[in-house]
Amino acid sequence: MKVIYKRPQVLTDAYFKYCGGCGHGIVNKLIAEIIEEKNWLEKSIIIWPIGCSVYADQYFKTDSICALHGRAPAVGTGIKRSLPENLVIVYQGDGDLVSEGLSEIMHSAIRGEKFSVVFINNAIYGMTGGQMAPTTLLGQKTTTSPYGRSEEFSGTPVNMAELIANVPGCYYSERVAVNTPQNILATKRAIKKAFEYQMEGQGLTFVEVLSPCPTGWKLKPTKAQEFLTEEMLKIYPLGVFKSPEVAK
Amino acid sequence: MGEKVFMQGNAALAESAIRAGCRFFFGYPITPSSEVPEYYAMRAPEENLVFIQAETEVAAFNMLAGVAATGKRVMTATAGPGFSLGMEAVSYMAAAGLPAVIVNVMRPGPADGDILAAQGDYFQAVKGGGHGDYNTLVLAPYSVQEMADLTVEAFDLAFKYRNPVIILSDAMLAKMRESLELPERITPNEQYDWAITGPKGRAHNVITTCGDGPIQWENFNLALQKKFREIAANEQRWESYQVDDAEIIIVAFGSVARIALGTLKRARAEGMKVGMIRPITLWPFPVKAFEGLDRQEFFVTELNAGQMVEDVKLSVKDKERVRFYGRMGGMTPTPDELYEKLCEYYRK
Amino acid sequence: MNSVKIDFDRCKECGYCIQFCPNQVLANGSEINKKGYYPPAVEKIEKCIACAICARVCPEAAIEVIKDING
Numbered sequence: 001m002k003v004i005y006k007r008p009q010v011l012t013d014a015y016f017k018y019c020g021g022c023g024h025g026i027v028n029k030l031i032a033e034i035i036e037e038k039n040w041l042e043k044s045i046i047i048w049p050i051g052c053s054v055y056a057d058q059y060f061k062t063d064s065i066c067a068l069h070g071r072a073p074a075v076g077t078g079i080k081r082s083l084p085e086n087l088v089i090v091y092q093g094d095g096d097l098v099s100e101g102l103s104e105i106m107h108s109a110i111r112g113e114k115f116s117v118v119f120i121n122n123a124i125y126g127m128t129g130g131q132m133a134p135t136t137l138l139g140q141k142t143t144t145s146p147y148g149r150s151e152e153f154s155g156t157p158v159n160m161a162e163l164i165a166n167v168p169g170c171y172y173s174e175r176v177a178v179n180t181p182q183n184i185l186a187t188k189r190a191i192k193k194a195f196e197y198q199m200e201g202q203g204l205t206f207v208e209v210l211s212p213c214p215t216g217w218k219l220k221p222t223k224a225q226e227f228l229t230e231e232m233l234k235i236y237p238l239g240v241f242k243s244p245e246v247a248k
Numbered sequence: 249m250g251e252k253v254f255m256q257g258n259a260a261l262a263e264s265a266i267r268a269g270c271r272f273f274f275g276y277p278i279t280p281s282s283e284v285p286e287y288y289a290m291r292a293p294e295e296n297l298v299f300i301q302a303e304t305e306v307a308a309f310n311m312l313a314g315v316a317a318t319g320k321r322v323m324t325a326t327a328g329p330g331f332s333l334g335m336e337a338v339s340y341m342a343a344a345g346l347p348a349v350i351v352n353v354m355r356p357g358p359a360d361g362d363i364l365a366a367q368g369d370y371f372q373a374v375k376g377g378g379h380g381d382y383n384t385l386v387l388a389p390y391s392v393q394e395m396a397d398l399t400v401e402a403f404d405l406a407f408k409y410r411n412p413v414i415i416l417s418d419a420m421l422a423k424m425r426e427s428l429e430l431p432e433r434i435t436p437n438e439q440y441d442w443a444i445t446g447p448k449g450r451a452h453n454v455i456t457t458c459g460d461g462p463i464q465w466e467n468f469n470l471a472l473q474k475k476f477r478e479i480a481a482n483e484q485r486w487e488s489y490q491v492d493d494a495e496i497i498i499v500a501f502g503s504v505a506r507i508a509l510g511t512l513k514r515a516r517a518e519g520m521k522v523g524m525i526r527p528i529t530l531w532p533f534p535v536k537a538f539e540g541l542d543r544q545e546f547f548v549t550e551l552n553a554g555q556m557v558e559d560v561k562l563s564v565k566d567k568e569r570v571r572f573y574g575r576m577g578g579m580t581p582t583p584d585e586l587y588e589k590l591c592e593y594y595r596k
Numbered sequence: 597m598n599s600v601k602i603d604f605d606r607c608k609e610c611g612y613c614i615q616f617c618p619n620q621v622l623a624n625g626s627e628i629n630k631k632g633y634y635p636p637a638v639e640k641i642e643k644c645i646a647c648a649i650c651a652r653v654c655p656e657a658a659i660e661v662i663k664d665i666n667g
Binding site: 041042043044045047048050054055057058060061062063064065066067068071074075076077078079080081082083086087103104107110111 | 303
Binding site: 001002003004005006007008011015016018019020021022023024025026029032180181184185214220221222225 | 646656659
């Protein structure tokens with residue numbers, strides 16, 4: 001008998017507190033798989049944000065620190081500057097990164113901080129109950145854009161992977177999604193590449209992951225995946241926006 | 249014996265931090281504290297320091313949390329506006345047990361204010377300053393020598409209690425030059441079992457201040473309060489001057505205490521039985537200094553509208569015996585000005 | 597025979613494994629778990645090719661897939 005897949009040992013036995021079908025769970029699992037396959041557990045430090053993944057320190061056997069809302073890149077800067085040999089992972093949602101902490105993430109890239117960012121874009125504030133995020137799509141209804149987000153009042157969705165790719169200190173930037181098995185595998189490849197570049201000592205590596213939020217979008221999980229496929233991918237194209245290979 | 253030098257307050261503070269093994273400094277320039285980051289930037293290559301000028305004080309304070317979480321010494325220096333921006337992170341570090349040292353070189357507030365000496369951030373520093381029930385140790389130097397010595401103390405206290413420590417200085421102390429003896433160079437311990445360094449040879453460590461329900465979060469707060477009670481019991485520091493036979497006691501901290509020494513000298517020369525209590529820790533406030541002083545009058549003088557005076561009133565038996573005189577805006581009283589005010593209040 | 601083991605109480609009935617299984621091995625379950633969800637039932641294990649797509653799409657890391665290499 002051959003085990004094709006089993007729960008990664010880097011995860012604890014704790015039950016995820018994410019809603020059913022949430023993309024956070026998929027990405028958490030992928031990060032655990034990568035750390036296990038690369039045997040980097042002893043070096044791994046994850047900085048968690050304020051948001052749905054705020055309790056994720058309970059799910060991992062890595063060292064974890066939960067930062068204030070938006071400040072994970074600043075905490076990450078301190079940790080990576082103190083421990084350059086460690087694998088430092090800054091994990092953030094769209095409220096944390098694009099709204100509260102946009103200054104922190106951009107300046108981390110401007111300085112070329114050598115940590116990896118896993119950025120979950122689910123176009124909404126999940127933990128606080130479905131409010132509009134800077135990544136909310138035009139026309140998308142949320143509790144603070146009840147008539148659909150309008151450009152006139154609250155501007156347009158932010159394409160972070162492209163935005164940060166323009167900063168020289170950003171070494172690698174890719175957008176992926178976890179709406180299909182193929183895209184989930186591509187997400188794992190992208191995150192693994194980001195971690196590998198970091199362990200080579202490269203500058204900021206950034207992976208944006210489009211992720212379903214069934215509860216926030218008020219859709220069944222499989223319907224949420226359809227919304228992601230049909231609506232989000234139109235605004236947030238998948239692909240690599242900055243990479244040493246692309247630059248060559 | 250450290251070497252004798254003649255240095256500016258800010259520079260002496262920075263040099264002492266480096267000698268205390270603080271290799272990390274994150275800050276944002278703001279008068280009157282900018283010489284501290286400048287000093288770190290200048291000394292970085294030869295001392296192998298990590299200096300970052302952060303994009304904002306909010307980021308700088310959170311970078312402190314990152315380094316402190318790894319068990320290493322780290323510091324920032326700022327002034328009122330930046331100190332206010334850092335308050336969320338100070339609340340966070342007090343709860344998370346992160347031993348960072350924060351220097352606030354006070355200037356006249358509120359708002360942008362001005363840039364000379366002031367003490368208007370007293371409440372913000374000693375009452376926590378951010379959200380929730382917490383405290384930080386607050387040390388108040390009154391000389392360039394103490395700018396150096398209290399910096400060394402600040403790091404020891406921060407790691408002894410796993411709590412941020414604030415050094416509350418002001419523009420006068422920061423900018424003036426005095427001779428001092430620099431502290432010895434030390435290599436601090438950086439191995440702590442609680443630190444975030446990667447789970448090598450141990451179970452994984454977690455630092456989180458996100459509550460997981462009221463039962464857990466109340467217990468978390470009860471444990472915090474126990475830490476603060478322990479600090480309050482053990483770390484009250486002050487200096488008393490001619491208090492034993494004093495009928496009137498001046499209470500002043502920081503640069504105002506230096507000025508009041510002149511007042512004290514003149515009062516004694518004029519035959520007035522005057523003493524002084526100089527709090528060195530503003531939190532924990534040195535309540536012990538006031539024990540048994542039930543008959544004396546108290547003359548509190550500060551560079552603000554009256555802040556420490558409230559803590560003095562809380563520390564004495566009869567708060568009617570406490571009088572206050574302050575200056576603001578960067579104006580500082582002369583020793584004679586304080587003497588005349590003292591006489592006005594207490595001339596028998 | 598290949599095997600698909602689902603951690604019964606970890607499942608939140610999101611349906612991804614049922615949707616993406618190429619051979620419809622899994623179907624809606626009828627037993628309720630501790631959290632009030634109905635984990636999928638492994639109905640056609642004989643059609644399972646141990647591709648482990650179900651395990652890869654599961655947001656709870658609740659599925660284990662074992663291939664019977666000498667079957």
